[in-house]
Amino acid sequence: MSHTRRHFLSRTAQAGMALAAASSVGRAWAKSGKPLRILVGFPPGGGSDVIARLLQEPLSSMLDVPVMVENRPGAGGQIAAQQLKAAQPDGSTVFLTHDHTISILPQVVRNPGFDPAKDFVPAGGFASFVNCLAVPGSHPAKTFSEYVQWVRTAAQGRSAIGIPAPASTPEFLVQQLAQHFQLDLVAAPYKGSAPMIGDLMGRQIEAGIGSVQDFIEYQKTGKLRVLAVLGGQRQKAFPEAPTFGELGLAGLEDMPYYGFYAPHGTHAAWIQRFSLALAEAVARPAIRSQLEQLGLTVGAMTPEQLQQRERAYTAAWQTIIRKSGFQPQ
Structure with a gap:
């Protein structure tokens, strides 16, 4: 048997074992009857809240557990992030958030009360978006x-x-x-x-x-x-609105992201199960269509891809924040 063939079979076997482990963890969790709590760091009616409630039912269906949305608004998501840090890493709590809380807050707040790299683990991403002036x-x-x-x-x-x-x-x-x-x-x-x-x-x-x-x-x-x-191109929702790049402001092309995070120490198999459920949820035509109607660019990201996206965005805005002369407060 060739080396390439053995490598392929090994990778396939590893993927199968991982899926089996995720399924096993998922079944055990479902039998416990413990609901999943989605923390949202902004008030009801805002974009993050609307998205969380849109994903609530499909995630509940695919994970076979009740799913609740819990708003913990305040300080740009900082309060919800602190709640996630304090949560048990048992698969009962995730944090739906975007770039601000994960990539920006730790750079502008001296003591935010959490460190995304140490306290959280990416559980899967599902969209990118742009900011607008209106x-x-x-x-x-x-x-x-x-x-x-x-x-x-x-x-x-x-x-x-x-x-x-x-x-x-x-x-x-x-x-x-x-x-x-x-x-x-x-x-x-x-x-x-x-x-x-x-x-x-x-x-x-x-x-x-x-x-x-x-x-x-x-x-x-x-x-x-x-x-x-913002972003590198005009948006379908607002085709007449130019990008800030077109207006002469360079360096604003990197697009923010949306993702889910779990407390550090959450079982890797559970993370994989959640990521797979999220990917299936946003692939549903009805869900995808509703997310796109909100102006999101929908695309599932694995935990690893979300982490890469987070790091790239953080680095891009680190440069902007440093040039601004802003001092963490």
Whole structure:
């Protein structure tokens, strides 16, 4: 038998054993009747919460256990992350989160109360997305250029831009916009996207930066107008909105990600079972379609792929944060 053939059979056998172990762990867990708790670090009604509740039923069906969504909002996901660290590594708790809590918070908060590399283990990813700048639907600016001109004239060069959390990707973006366009722009932090959007629609603030999934439904109804997006290409949901790269801001092409994390020490076979269930869930046509309608670019990531994605994004924003002169607080 050739070396290549033996290597293939060995890899196949290893994969089969891993799947069998995952299945065994899954059956034992299902028999225990212990529910799965999905922690969400933002308030009900926000993009992360909507996604968690969309995945709740298919994950419950595939894992054969009850699944509950538990909102622990505050500090940009920091509270939920601390809850995950304190959870038992028995397969009963996962944290649905995006780039901010995992990649940004540890760089901008001196003592966040958790270390993703030591306290968490990736359990699988399922999507990437972009952040956007939007104005109220009643705002006179129809394009980003008109918004810049509005700030310079009607607002006398100074205006606030809402952001869903302090020391976040949107806050550093506000800083870059201010520098590039020579405007006095101030980031106005909120406790999540939902209250920010409420103030946007009421024109208590004249612009906001959030994720595509936060803004997409309001864009459809005309209550908000997306003027520009991050990422390397325009988005299907907002084809008229240019990328910030098109507007002259380089280095904003790397797209944020969504994934699940479990407490450190969670059984590897359980992690694999969860990852497989997640991949099957987002492959369901109905689920995939609903996620895409939220503006997500859907694609299952293994725990290893999620970890690679996390590291790349962290490195990209480490450069931006360092250049900004921001000091961890």
